[in-house]
Amino acid sequence: MRFAHPEPSPASARIWPVFLPFAGCPHRCVFCAQDKQTGRDDADLDAVRRELETDLQGALNQGRGPYELAFYGGTFTALPAPWPETFLALADRFRKSGLISRVRCSTRPDCVDPDGLKLLAALGLDMVELGIQSFDDGALRASGRGYSGKMALAACAVVRDAGLALGIQLLPGLPGDRPGLFQSDVRTAAGLAPETARLYPCVVVRGTPLVDLWERGGYAPWTTDRAVHELAEALPVLWAEGVRVIRLGLAPEPTLDANVLAGPHHPALGQSARALALFEIIRARVRELGRRPSVLEVPRRYSGEFFGHARELAPTYFELGFAEGSIRFAETELFSLE
Template sequence: MRDLDAIFVAMQQAMRAAPPAAVWDSLALYGGSFTALPEVWIRRFLEAAAIWKAQGRIRQVRCSTRPDAVDAAGLARWKALGLDVVELGVQSFQDDALAASGRSYTGEVARRACGLVRAAGLGLGVQLMPGLPGQRPGEAGQDVAQALALHPEGIRLYPCLVLEGTGLAVRWRQGLHQPRSLEAMAWTLGRAVLRCWEAGVPVWRIGMLEQPGLAQHILAGPRHPALGTMARSRAIFLWMRRHIQRGRGAIRLILPRRVSGEIWGVAGELRPHYARLGVHHQNMSWHEEDIVQIMELTA
């Protein structure tokens, strides 16, 4: 448990070194299956967090864990100790994809775990991993639909990458796993983001957090420093395509200014797609409201 000692000490040092007036939205106990730790360590971390929460230095405490590492009794205990949100690393609800990825649970176990978190009165986060081995076309969308049906507070989308030193790296070298291309994954993520927006569920993160030393261990997979922008810009385009009738004649668009930096995609990659809809820079204008107006211009 030496590593946990070091992490606990580092957490306390960070809080002591922070300015007294600093307030954080969350203390996140991530990086593994928090609820699979020995109970003494779970209690130790949560009791420390509860002190900072009572002092007003953090607003909520959240953790990430596996779906097969929660039960009703444990969730009740941890909530009483101050835990607010549990993010479940579901990755997929599809049994074939979970089995092919070496996961220790089924889709039904994942769904049940989500229900247990909500029944305990805790906030629920769902982490999905599109592009897993064994995942068939369309199943990434089904995973998003199933996650949204469970009414989470937020969703994270982590496209599957091949990392050195993993079983997936062995399969990749043997030609048994072909990662999704960046372009295909960007559209998959765009469709997922649009579904989340329409359901009113925030997407907390898209893609792995860039950490020092991580890049050298990534062997293959859909990775890009602006993956979130690529996904959100495609979500905007898909929405626009749905609402702009082809061949309707000249149109004028009035759009929320907050999307102006993402509508064209990374380096303007979506401009040709918009052009096919008759949408160009010249027939766009911006306002401060979160309302989209599509007007047909009369001759």
Template sequence: MTGADKPAFGVYVHWPFCLSKCPYCDFNSHVRHAAIDEDRFARAFLREIETTAARVPGRQVSSIFLGGGTPSLMQPRTVGAILDGIGRHWRVVPDVEITLEANPTSVEATRFAGYRSAGVNRVSLGVQALDDKSLRELGRLHSAREALDAVAIARGAFERYSFDLIYARPDQTPEMWAGELELAIAEAAEHLSLYQLTIEQGTPFFGLHASGKLRTPDEATARALYDVTQEICARHGLPAYEISNHARRGAECRHNLVYWRGEEYAGIGPGAHGRLDINGQRHATATEQRPEAWLMRVEANGHGVITDDRLNSEERADEYLLMGLRLAEGIDPRRYALLSGRTLDPRRVALLHDEGAIAIDADGRLRVTQAGFPVLDAVVADLAA
């Protein structure tokens, strides 16, 4: 499959709770010191699945992703109930990809067999670093040894697994990162997510960075770290299929491809986003972020949706451009024209091509080059203008 020639439908389920809040994280995650009523939340998930399926009946689910937060804090029976609920209201394809995000702690790794029995067939581990000093600085609760042990347990429990690492960390050099990446690739069977550390507003790291107490690599070093990432991963047969994701051929995360290819997905749980096609129109949905407020909305109304916008043709096209150009496979300009009602400006396309930022394949697909990926935002802005 190389784009929009085969429709897909994904279901994203957001578990919003974490044991602690990492200082770099701006995701919708919440720490609760009192016990969480997991059964009550499970019932709300099932109710929102039912209500969403009534809006978009007859879909065929090709991927399910349990994200967070920390979904591996859920009991396996809760995960099983959610998956059963999805299967009751939509048809699930026989080879469905079902991913669960997990922290690589020894406590959560003991649940892997239970998740496998519940139906999960792929796990994504938030390793983030493979040295203890960096893990402490990132606010992670596991050690490097614990992370590698969890990867080994995942390898035994699941046919498919992936893990995340963050680079461009304070004081990190390309040589240090190269060694860490080689170790990671030796442990990774088919997929790695490798993210440059970004300083997000509203996080503790933002305040530390603004005050000069947190120093990240300068632009030249960050570019060198990116180049090292691409070279080492490609050499080991894990090329980038998306700007931050690397996989062996055929092992790409199918659920994330749903997002990047502009396909349809349902968002379930606190702060979940969705893209639903209803009566020929694309709806952009978002649910209440605060877990307890979402819970009460679902119990009262059957869903926690607080935003339900109909995207016009220009918004749909811009979204397709923004997401699709993150992929190594790029976009089909003909699909862009169908969505927007206009073609991409040939003069802008030609200029970016001459600058080496984009390439045009024999079949007409337009993709960002390795030289263009570090300035992807500027490329997208230029094409969308």
């Protein structure tokens, strides 16, 4: 029995991230800690521009690239004029030289409008990642997001209508969470067929309003085990619609790591979730096989994540019927089960 991993192929271009913490944000959400995530307290936009121009020129001189330029950490479409246009003009200059192949930004669903996005698209913006967080009104209200699920859906349509690629960011385990909510959000997101998705389980970070709610017993974050299982269940749903899941959990950052007080923040969260999702796929194939498996040949590119963090899934594979040495990694594109 031969089968492919259902995950869509990764993008070829490397990302050049530009962090604009809190820049353009209309207010602070209860969970938000951009200063801890980026290691910067705020964004001096002119300093960011000068540093970016210098670094891009250096990369061009060294013959590096191409890169996809990505503006993260703030609300790009709500930056004061003329900053969106200024950053896009800089990107266009280096696009013409071949260093930049694409430009994306992140923003809020309540900070996009048809005319504004069409203008940015004409200036060279290619993709918008919307920080949806949830499509559920209750969770959005409890988290202080300031918009509704209906507005989030409408924002996705606005991005598409402007001719831009769509990315969706979800933040499961928010205040107002309930069983099944995240999987419902995932199905909604998958149905919109975005190009990419990021899944960031909510954590309690020092200095955010969420700390007080957590300390008073009004908020219970997910455990790491629950996060792994919820993410593993979500991945195949998104993969089935061709959605590339480009981040699971917050990226490690010393400033952030030192300030997480509670919640599923673990450097191997993504590895564990992806490994568990793959295990469930293989378990279904073993059931189709209808007997004890003798050999599983695995494409070598999955060797680093196959057994999960610290080989946590090795005993589970043995319980499934695989003997020691029956799982082999090979230079192949397809899995082979016998």
